[in-house]
Amino acid sequence: MSVRRLAEEQFQPPAFSFNEENAVWAEATIRKYPEGRQQSAVIPLLMRAQEQDGWVTKAAIEHVANKLDMPLIRVLEVATFYTQFQLKPVGTRAHVQVCGTTPCMLRGAEELMDVCRHKIHHDPLVPNAAGTLSWEEVECQGACVNAPMVIIFKDAYEDLTPARLEEIIDAFEAGRGNDITPGPQIDRVFSAPEGGALTLLEEVRPVRTNLEPQPAADAGDAASAAGAPGNAARAKDNAPETDASVKTPVTDKQGAKDQAKAAETGPLSATTKSVPDPKAAGGAGEGAPAEPGTVSGDLKPKRTRKKTTSEGEAS
Numbered sequence: 001m002s003v004r005r006l007a008e009e010q011f012q013p014p015a016f017s018f019n020e021e022n023a024v025w026a027e028a029t030i031r032k033y034p035e036g037r038q039q040s041a042v043i044p045l046l047m048r049a050q051e052q053d054g055w056v057t058k059a060a061i062e063h064v065a066n067k068l069d070m071p072l073i074r075v076l077e078v079a080t081f082y083t084q085f086q087l088k089p090v091g092t093r094a095h096v097q098v099c100g101t102t103p104c105m106l107r108g109a110e111e112l113m114d115v116c117r118h119k120i121h122h123d124p125l126v127p128n129a130a131g132t133l134s135w136e137e138v139e140c141q142g143a144c145v146n147a148p149m150v151i152i153f154k155d156a157y158e159d160l161t162p163a164r165l166e167e168i169i170d171a172f173e174a175g176r177g178n179d180i181t182p183g184p185q186i187d188r189v190f191s192a193p194e195g196g197a198l199t200l201l202e203e204v205r206p207v208r209t210n211l212e213p214q215p216a217a218d219a220g221d222a223a224s225a226a227g228a229p230g231n232a233a234r235a236k237d238n239a240p241e242t243d244a245s246v247k248t249p250v251t252d253k254q255g256a257k258d259q260a261k262a263a264e265t266g267p268l269s270a271t272t273k274s275v276p277d278p279k280a281a282g283g284a285g286e287g288a289p290a291e292p293g294t295v296s297g298d299l300k301p302k303r304t305r306k307k308t309t310s311e312g313e314a315s
C-alpha cells in the first residue's frame with residue numbers, strides 16, 4: 001500500500017476551476033442535498049474535478065472546500081483516504097490499480113504487478129515515458145471472489161491471468177480500452193461458477209401446506225408433497241382454535257358472563273371430587289364415613305369467631 005500524499009509542488013497547477021459544463025453540474029449536485037447538508041457533495045465534486053483534470057490537484061481540493069464552505073483539512077481527509085482519487089498525475093489512457101490484498105495475492109496478484117512493472121514502469125505511480133500508462137497497488141476492491149483483479153478508472157477487470165492483463169494494457173495503450181468488456185475475463189457470469197451453475201440445477205416445486213384439495217397430480221408428486229420435511233415446523237391451519245366460528249369472550253359477551261356466573265356458583269374444580277348428596281344418592285346420611293379421597297360435609301367456610309355474651313364472655 002502506497003502512502004497517499006499530495007503531489008510535489010512542481011506538479012501542482014496554480015489554480016483550479018470547473019469548466020462551464022462542470023460548474024453547472026456542480027451547482028445542480030449541491031442542490032440535491034438538504035439545507036445545511038451541502039458538504040455531502042464533497043465526493044462527487046472531487047470526482048468531477050479528477051475527471052476534468054485527470055487527477056485531484058491541491059488547487060481543486062481548495063476550490064471544493066471553498067465551494068462547500070468546508071475546512072480544508074476535511075476535504076484533504078476525503079481526498080487522501082479513497083484510492084479512487086489520484087493525487088498525482090497518472091497515465092492519460094490507463095491507470096491500472098492492482099489489488100494486492102490476501103485473496104488476490106493468493107491468486108496471483110504479484111504476477112500481475114510484475115506485468116505492470118514490465119509493461120508500464122518499474123515503480124508504482126510513475127507514468128511510462130509517453131505519460132499514457134501508470135499503475136499502483138491498492139487494497140481490496142470488493143471483488144475477492146473473482147480474484148485476482150485490477151481497476152482501470154471506474155471499471156474492474158477480474159479473473160485475470162498475466163497474459164490477459166498484458167492484452168488489456170495493450171488495448172488501453174492503443175486507445176481501444178472500450179473494446180474490453182469489464183468484469184470476469186473467463187467463462188463465468190459475475191461471480192457464478194466458471195462454465196455455469198453447479199448446484200440447484202433442478203426446478204424446485206413449491207409444496208402446498210393448507211388442507212384444500214390438492215390439484216390433480218401424479219402419484220409421485222402427491223407422495224413427495226405429503227412427506228416433505230419442510231412442513232414439520234409449520235403452523236397447522238386446521239387446528240380447532242383457528243376455526244372462525246369459535247366464540248371468544250370478545251365475540252360472545254353474554255356467554256362469557258354466563259360462564260363466569262356458573263363458575264362462581266358451580267361445583268369446585270376438577271381437582272376436588274364432588275360431594276354426593278347423601279339423600280339423593282340414598283347413602284348413609286350425615287355422619288357416615290366419607291369415602292377415601294372425598295371431601296365430606298359442607299364445603300362452605302365455617303365461622304371461627306366465638307360469639308360473645310352480653311357480659312362480654314366468650315361462649
Ligand code: FES
Nearest residue numbers: 099104140143144
Ligand atoms: S482481495 Fe482483491 S478484490 Fe478483495
